[in-house]
Amino acid sequence: MNQSSSSTAESPKSSLQARAARRAFGLSLARAALLLVAASAGLAGCNKKSDAATTAPAGSNAAAVAAPSKAPVTLLNVSYDPTRELYQEFNTVFAKYWKDKTGQDVKVNQSHGGGGKQARAVLDGLEADVVTLALGYDVAILADKGKLIPDNWQTRLPQNSAPYTSTIVFVVRKGNPKKIKDWNDLIREGVQVITPSPKTSGGARWNYLAAWGYALKQPGGDDTKAREFVSKLYKNVPVLDSGARGATTTFVERKIGDVLVTWENEAILSVAEFGKDNLELVAPSISVLTEPPVTVVDKNVDKHGTREVAEAYLKFLYTPEGQEVVAKNHYRPRDPAAVAKYKDQFPDVKLFTVDELFGGWSKAQPTHFNDGGIFDQIYQPKK
Amino acid sequence: MRFKTRGVLPGFGLSLGYTVLYVGLLVLLPLSAMVIKASSLGPAEFWLKVTDDRALAAYRLSFGSAFVGSLLNAVFGVLVAWVLVRYRFPGRSIVDALVDLPFALPTAVAGIALTTVYAEHGVLGEPLAKLGLKVAFTPLGVTMALTFIGIPFVVRTVQPVLEEIDPDVEEAAAILGATRFQTFRRVIFPALLPATLTGFALAFARALGEYGSVVFISGNMPMRTEITPLLIVTKLEQYDYAGATAIAAVMLGASFAMLFLVNLLERWARRAEA
Numbered sequence: 001m002n003q004s005s006s007s008t009a010e011s012p013k014s015s016l017q018a019r020a021a022r023r024a025f026g027l028s029l030a031r032a033a034l035l036l037v038a039a040s041a042g043l044a045g046c047n048k049k050s051d052a053a054t055t056a057p058a059g060s061n062a063a064a065v066a067a068p069s070k071a072p073v074t075l076l077n078v079s080y081d082p083t084r085e086l087y088q089e090f091n092t093v094f095a096k097y098w099k100d101k102t103g104q105d106v107k108v109n110q111s112h113g114g115g116g117k118q119a120r121a122v123l124d125g126l127e128a129d130v131v132t133l134a135l136g137y138d139v140a141i142l143a144d145k146g147k148l149i150p151d152n153w154q155t156r157l158p159q160n161s162a163p164y165t166s167t168i169v170f171v172v173r174k175g176n177p178k179k180i181k182d183w184n185d186l187i188r189e190g191v192q193v194i195t196p197s198p199k200t201s202g203g204a205r206w207n208y209l210a211a212w213g214y215a216l217k218q219p220g221g222d223d224t225k226a227r228e229f230v231s232k233l234y235k236n237v238p239v240l241d242s243g244a245r246g247a248t249t250t251f252v253e254r255k256i257g258d259v260l261v262t263w264e265n266e267a268i269l270s271v272a273e274f275g276k277d278n279l280e281l282v283a284p285s286i287s288v289l290t291e292p293p294v295t296v297v298d299k300n301v302d303k304h305g306t307r308e309v310a311e312a313y314l315k316f317l318y319t320p321e322g323q324e325v326v327a328k329n330h331y332r333p334r335d336p337a338a339v340a341k342y343k344d345q346f347p348d349v350k351l352f353t354v355d356e357l358f359g360g361w362s363k364a365q366p367t368h369f370n371d372g373g374i375f376d377q378i379y380q381p382k383k
Numbered sequence: 384m385r386f387k388t389r390g391v392l393p394g395f396g397l398s399l400g401y402t403v404l405y406v407g408l409l410v411l412l413p414l415s416a417m418v419i420k421a422s423s424l425g426p427a428e429f430w431l432k433v434t435d436d437r438a439l440a441a442y443r444l445s446f447g448s449a450f451v452g453s454l455l456n457a458v459f460g461v462l463v464a465w466v467l468v469r470y471r472f473p474g475r476s477i478v479d480a481l482v483d484l485p486f487a488l489p490t491a492v493a494g495i496a497l498t499t500v501y502a503e504h505g506v507l508g509e510p511l512a513k514l515g516l517k518v519a520f521t522p523l524g525v526t527m528a529l530t531f532i533g534i535p536f537v538v539r540t541v542q543p544v545l546e547e548i549d550p551d552v553e554e555a556a557a558i559l560g561a562t563r564f565q566t567f568r569r570v571i572f573p574a575l576l577p578a579t580l581t582g583f584a585l586a587f588a589r590a591l592g593e594y595g596s597v598v599f600i601s602g603n604m605p606m607r608t609e610i611t612p613l614l615i616v617t618k619l620e621q622y623d624y625a626g627a628t629a630i631a632a633v634m635l636g637a638s639f640a641m642l643f644l645v646n647l648l649e650r651w652a653r654r655a656e657a
Binding site: 116117120123141145197199200238239240241242246249250253254255256365369370371376379380 | 435436437495498499502503504505520598599602603604605606613616617618619620621622623626
């Protein structure tokens with residue numbers, strides 16, 4: 001055997017190697033220490049994002065214990081990015097309500113991330129009890145491809161299964177130096193518009209459809225005109241971030257662009273967080289009514305025996321208490337009382353729905369956003 | 384007096400079995416799942432998807448910037464390794480440790496940091512913009528990010544080889560009348576070439592698949608700064624699993640061809656050396 005030869009005697013060369021090895025070891029210790037520091041800094045940095053991964057198993061185990069014994073129950077709510085604060089507050093309120101009503105403890109784990117990615121995770125086996133996503137399209141896929149929920153999922157809860165809504169508005173720099181008032185200001189020359197890529201961001205699809213709808217609703221507006229309008233708008237977009245929060249960072253922290261097109265709830269938060277001295281919210285004359293739908297994932301709740309509490313969880317969103325939490329977190333409530341109470345928070349914007357103008361997401365998605373769709377053609381004219 | 388020593392690991396058969404299982408389970412199984420998914424497309428459809436204009440533009444950007452980035456690393460990485468091995472200076476071990484940082488940093492953190500520095504109003508972005516050079520949100524920014532993540536690959540493959548080359552060899556060459564350049568070209572360079580090529584290939588392969596750090600600095604403009612991995616994510620976002628795996632299969636094939644080519648080159652370099 002070959003390897004036997006080197007082990008017989010210590011030649012000068014091998015002692016040299018040993019010294020080199022010792023030196024290398026000392027070095028690698030220093031290196032390892034530095035790496036550790038770097039890695040932990042990195043981890044701390046992305047802690048916020050990592051809850052998606054860690055909460056998953058908890059939901060599947062604890063939920064196996066069924067309700068009759070009044071043992072604590074755990075739900076997993078898989079949601080999209082900006083709802084983190086909303087559901088943090090809502091979960092506490094719901095846990096108290098459920099405890100008072102049934103005597104059972106309920107813990108709701110949250111998972112947040114890009115809407116499309118979250119839907120794929122559930123489709124691929126993340127055992128969510130409920131999903132609360134940004135687009136009907138992402139929920140519909142759970143019915144179409146995964147058969148996890150029935151086809152009529154959207155009619156099971158009132159108002160298209162969307163207990164809260166929002167809309168798309170603008171954020172501009174303090175004093176509105178470019179005088180941006182409405183959608184047609186976004187296509188002016190010299191105005192830089194920040195919006196994420198509708199190919200990867202659900203929120204960005206709402207932005208796109210809002211602009212399209214505006215053009216359509218103008219006197220003499222039709223699909224050709226709308227397409228021209230949207231093409232011009234995207235000519236003014238210098239960066240297409242992959243997600244809504246990324247676009248906010250580009251606009252607010254990197255100070256790129258003159259106007260950020262974003263969810264109303266994100267806009268209110270950004271203005272509050274980064275100071276009224278820096279940013280202003282501008283509401284366009286007309287915009288899209290965004291309806292982020294919620295649903296129980298039938299296959300998973302039946303497996304976990306959590307259907308009763310999961311359904312109660314979603315229904316609670318529609319109650320006055322639930323609507324109060326919704327409004328406090330800058331989503332538009334459905335309940336007339338809450339609407340009246342929080343009237344001042346939400347600017348008066350004329351709203352249209354995707355169903356009205358685009359025939360629903362199942363039509364809008366392939367026409368505008370799938371490969372070869374109108375958005376692609378803006379950047380890549382058809383031959 | 385020579386006798387057969389026993390290896391540390393028991394039994395060739397057992398350890399080989401474990402090796403095959405390990406590689407099969409962790410590497411081949413996911414890859415074959417990918418190929419199977421991609422082959423659910425017909426050949427014509429597959430071809431259409433992978434040669435679409437947008438995909439071609441993405442390949443050009445991904446391969447081009449990965450190539451330039453790794454080439455830069457091949458040159459400057461060798462330089463860094465040289466300095467680290469041949470010179471003793473205060474703070475050397477810190478510099479040595481810094482080389483590994485791109486390994487350890489979560490790629491998204493790296494991307495955000497790079498973008499902050501190179502964006503229009505960033506520390507370096509601002510003066511560069513005044514010179515008319517835009518880094519963030521251009522192919523240059525993509526190359527920047529790919530260079531960043533590739534550094535450790537070249538340095539760490541070249542370093543041990545360089546440690547093995549005795550400085551005496553250089554002295555000998557000088558005594559025999561070689562100029563500095565000749566010593567480098569005839570003595571040092573041939574010995575370093577195989578390791579440099581390996582480092583280049585590793586950095587290149589890594590850069591091709593890089594997503595996290597690039598999406599922040601690239602700006603993701605279709606046809607201009609869209610990298611191939613982003614195209615894959617885009618397709619997944621439409622639940623087009625087959626299309627995504629088709630592009631992935633092309634990337635896999637290209638990476639494999641690349642590694643194969645470099646292996647050949649390396650073997651050739653070793654033979655030329657011997």
